[in-house]
Amino acid sequence: MADELNAKFASLGIEDAKAKEIMKNKKVATALGEIIEESGASGEQQKAVVALLQSLATKTKDCKDEAAKANRKLVSRAILEGRLKTNVQVDAAWKYVETAGNESNDADLDKESGVGVVITDEQVAAAVDSYIEANKADIEERRYKAVPSVITGVKALPEMKFANPASFKPIIDEKILKLLGPKDERDLVKKKEKAPKKDEGKKGGDSATTNTRSMFSEGFLGNLHKPGGNPQKYEERMKEHLEFTGGKVFTRFPPEPNGYLHIGHSKAITVNFGYAQYYNGKCYLRYDDTNPEAEEEVYFRSIREIIEWLGFEPYKITHSSDYFDQLYELAEKLISKGLAYVCFCTPEEVKEQRGASADGKSKGGERFACSHREMAVDKALEEFRAMRDGKYKPGEATLRMKQDLSNPNPQMWDLVAYRVLNASHHRTGDKWKIYPTYDFTHCLVDSIENISHSLCTLEFYLSRESYEWLCDAVEVYRPAQREYGRLNITGTILSKRKILKLVNEGIVRGWDDPRLFTLVAIKRRGVPPGAILSFVSQLGVTTSTTNIQVSRFENSIRKYLEDHTPRLMMVPDPVPVILDNLPDDHFEEISIPFKPGSPEMGEHKVPFTKKVYVDRSDFREEATDGYFRLAPGKSVGLLKVPCNIRVTSFKKDESTGKVTEIHAHYENDIPFKKPKTFIQWVADAPSHGSPVKIDEVRLFNQLFKSENPSAHPDGFLADVNPESETVLKGALIEKGFHEVKQKSPWVAPKSAEEEKDGLRGKEKPGAPEAVRFQALRVGYFCMDSDSSDDKLVLNRIVTLKEDSGK
Numbered sequence: 114m115a116d117e118l119n120a121k122f123a124s125l126g127i128e129d130a131k132a133k134e135i136m137k138n139k140k141v142a143t144a145l146g147e148i149i150e151e152s153g154a155s156g157e158q159q160k161a162v163v164a165l166l167q168s169l170a171t172k173t174k175d176c177k178d179e180a181a182k183a184n185r186k187l188v189s190r191a192i193l194e195g196r197l198k199t200n201v202q203v204d205a206a207w208k209y210v211e212t213a214g215n216e217s218n219d220a221d222l223d224k225e226s227g228v229g230v231v232i233t234d235e236q237v238a239a240a241v242d243s244y245i246e247a248n249k250a251d252i253e254e255r256r257y258k259a260v261p262s263v264i265t266g267v268k269a270l271p272e273m274k275f276a277n278p279a280s281f282k283p284i285i286d287e288k289i290l291k292l293l294g295p296k297d298e299r300d301l302v303k304k305k306e307k308a309p310k311k312d313e314g315k316k317g318g319d320s321a322t323t324n325t326r327s328m329f330s331e332g333f334l335g336n337l338h339k340p341g342g343n344p345q346k347y348e349e350r351m352k353e354h355l356e357f358t359g360g361k362v363f364t365r366f367p368p369e370p371n372g373y374l375h376i377g378h379s380k381a382i383t384v385n386f387g388y389a390q391y392y393n394g395k396c397y398l399r400y401d402d403t404n405p406e407a408e409e410e411v412y413f414r415s416i417r418e419i420i421e422w423l424g425f426e427p428y429k430i431t432h433s434s435d436y437f438d439q440l441y442e443l444a445e446k447l448i449s450k451g452l453a454y455v456c457f458c459t460p461e462e463v464k465e466q467r468g469a470s471a472d473g474k475s476k477g478g479e480r481f482a483c484s485h486r487e488m489a490v491d492k493a494l495e496e497f498r499a500m501r502d503g504k505y506k507p508g509e510a511t512l513r514m515k516q517d518l519s520n521p522n523p524q525m526w527d528l529v530a531y532r533v534l535n536a537s538h539h540r541t542g543d544k545w546k547i548y549p550t551y552d553f554t555h556c557l558v559d560s561i562e563n564i565s566h567s568l569c570t571l572e573f574y575l576s577r578e579s580y581e582w583l584c585d586a587v588e589v590y591r592p593a594q595r596e597y598g599r600l601n602i603t604g605t606i607l608s609k610r611k612i613l614k615l616v617n618e619g620i621v622r623g624w625d626d627p628r629l630f631t632l633v634a635i636k637r638r639g640v641p642p643g644a645i646l647s648f649v650s651q652l653g654v655t656t657s658t659t660n661i662q663v664s665r666f667e668n669s670i671r672k673y674l675e676d677h678t679p680r681l682m683m684v685p686d687p688v689p690v691i692l693d694n695l696p697d698d699h700f701e702e703i704s705i706p707f708k709p710g711s712p713e714m715g716e717h718k719v720p721f722t723k724k725v726y727v728d729r730s731d732f733r734e735e736a737t738d739g740y741f742r743l744a745p746g747k748s749v750g751l752l753k754v755p756c757n758i759r760v761t762s763f764k765k766d767e768s769t770g771k772v773t774e775i776h777a778h779y780e781n782d783i784p785f786k787k788p789k790t791f792i793q794w795v796a797d798a799p800s801h802g803s804p805v806k807i808d809e810v811r812l813f814n815q816l817f818k819s820e821n822p823s824a825h826p827d828g829f830l831a832d833v834n835p836e837s838e839t840v841l842k843g844a845l846i847e848k849g850f851h852e853v854k855q856k857s858p859w860v861a862p863k864s865a866e867e868e869k870d871g872l873r874g875k876e877k878p879g880a881p882e883a884v885r886f887q888a889l890r891v892g893y894f895c896m897d898s899d900s901s902d903d904k905l906v907l908n909r910i911v912t913l914k915e916d917s918g919k
């Protein structure tokens with residue numbers, strides 16, 4: 114039997130060693146023998162063909178049924194005829210015959226197993242693209258560690274079923290490189306998590322907490338290079354750099370002063386200022402003012418104030434425009450090195466040169482250089498100076514860098530370095546008629562300011578190459594640009610243009626309307642800076658974009674406020690309660706802690722008298738099961754008051770049906786029994802300063818109805834929630850409010866995140882929004898900036914619980 118099989122194998126040219134191996138598995142060997150028999154295979158066969166037959170034998174080793182064996186013949190013939198070329202195809206073919214049974218035929222078998230299907234590299238590339246797009250966040254997060262899963266993932270795509278898997282890897286490698294850039298320090302395979310080094314550069318280093326990992330010592334920021342660790346083309350430049358910085362971290366926060374900062378910027382601020390502070394370095398506030406047309410003084414001031422509010426102090430406040438002279442010199446240097454030219458092409462022509470059709474609609478063709486690219490150095494210098502001296506009008510000439518049109522990165526296709534703008538600049542006045550672009554300015558100013566870590570958001574990823582190219586081209590110190598994921602809030606809009614529309618249409622009362630997510634709005638609404646810092650810290654920094662729902666943001670704020678705010682009794686919709694059995698002049702002082710369980714927050718006294726106010730929602734005309742608040746005959750506790758009260762009667766305004774007065778009995782004549790509920794109250798005791806009247810309480814809900822207002826078919830304005838703000842008039846609050854106001858900003862303990870990150874917000878004494886408290890059983894509130902000496906306006910910061918108020 115064995116000899117017979119061996120002879121069969123030999124007849125197909127299977128070598129002895131191989132035959133021996135096959136013989137090890139009796140069943141498979143037998144099946145293979147049968148297959149050779151059935152198919153009439155003879156003559157020497159290629160190794161690949163034998164391997165496929167062997168794999169068919171493995172699959173069918175238990176096959177006894179004659180009909181099935183006949184079908185197997187269809188498959189083995191297809192292998193021998195070279196129609197089936199891969200294991201995947203053999204699998205598919207066998208599956209087909211198993212299902213089709215005696216209906217099986219060659220034509221269908223071919224169809225089901227992809228015979229003759231040719232998958233081109235372009236098709237593979239397209240599949241890889243869509244796979245990467247769909248899994249971008251994960252890939253960006255795991256970077257090169259994600260590559261094996263990308264290969265498996267692409268292989269598993271149905272349209273790639275019959276593709277040659279060998280073609281995947283090179284295509285995937287190329288795409289990943291484009292997405293992630295070359296491997297860097299984040300891609301080092303770490304043996305073990307670094308043990309946090311004690312006191313490593315940490316400011317103030319409280320030893321009790323130095324070994325808690327911070328957002329700056331883990332994740333994206335924890336993996337950044339040490340100062341001096343960024344490679345240079347010119348080694349000498351690193352020496353000069355380190356001499357200037359003393360080996361310290363130098364970062365910058367570079368806002369464009371063309372609008373108010375929004376919630377996303379709080380991440381950029383925390384990342385840049387916080388990282389420098391954590392490692393004992395310095396952070397510049399640099400106004401990126403190269404677009405003179407869009408800049409306004411209010412934005413400069415507002416940006417500075419928000420940074421201070423978040424507790425950061427810039428090392429220096431600079432402007433890109435401070436360096437216009439140096440930048441100009443570097444531009445001439447670039448031209449002198451033959452690496453820039455003055456270009457007179459129109460934007461449409463440039464588009465075409467970059468391989469797009471002029472209208473940008475169709476794909477266009479090859480990239481090509483324009484005739485100006487070959488301009489002689491002298492001529493280019495002369496023309497650039499002519500640009501500077503006003504010979505050309507805006508749009509007529511630009512200075513373009515001579516980069517690398519064959520590079521797949523569009524940021525290398527001869528970017529514009531300077532353009533003509535007939536605009537006066539708020540700092541340099543009419544001195545310049547030409548202004549440098551972001552691409553030219555950003556890296557060079559980073560270099561001039563000796564930035565060790567140029568941290569920016571992901572959309573600049575492709576700019577990294579041009580950033581490094583330009584620094585090297587003009588032979589200056591080359592900072593390291595590293596990109597992290599943006600922070601976005603969903604269910605709202607952040608775009609300047611759209612917010613302006615809301616303001617202009619009167620839908621919100623200004624850029625700082627508490628329903629918006631600009632930082633001035635969040636501040637006005639009463640969110641403390643420490644809550645923002647904790648929020649950013651909790652999210653951490655990675656290379657993926659973080660999309661957060663408004664409700665999640667609010668939850669984080671709520672948690673912070675829970676630990677950090679004093680409590681007061683407020684009655685939004687007051688109804689008087691007369692305690693009939695108390696004498697008219699009854700007066701008691703009741704001590705109330707500002708926060709139960711936090712004696713360090715202190716306590717305060719409020720008067721308790723014959724007439725008190727309670728909230729309308731705490732009273733019902735009839736008692737029902739499961740209802741524990743005020744109703745005729747029910748006993749309820751008033752918070753911190755020694756005895757309970759029991760409702761005896763009430764009066765109603767017949768025309769409105771509203772309850773106008775409740776009468777109750779103060780149960781000081783029976784032993785105290787813990788009530789089911791305590792409610793908040795405010796005494797009517799004008800001679801003791803109670804109650805404090807609130808002119809307006811503004812209750813905010815989400816400004817938009819959907820999670821994605823911009824996607825509304827009729828435009829985002831159609832998605833505005835008509836109930837985004839409700840105003841209550843006539844609310845009352847206890848007199849403890851005065852003390853909360855006077856002591857604000859309330860000195861509260863650091864949050865866990867502030868503690869480990871070394872961060873601390875900084876609110877100004879007298880700032881209305883810093884007067885904040887929890888109104889017991891109602892919500893968190895602060896004073897609005899519309900308040901004055903004789904008008905008190907409160908904002909609801911957040912509700913007490915996630916869903917109430919919606």
Ligand code: ATP
Pocket residue numbers: 366367368369370372376377378380381568569570598599600601607609
């Ligand atoms: P927007 O277009 O949203 O107004 P921007 O990028 O134009 O923002 P800049 O003034 O240029 O605003 O931003 C200053 C810095 O803040 C930049 O480094 C930018 O990367 C960063 N930044 C902007 N938006 C976000 C965001 N959503 N999350 C994190 N960082 C951000």
Ligand code: MG
Pocket residue numbers: 369
């Ligand atoms: Mg910008």
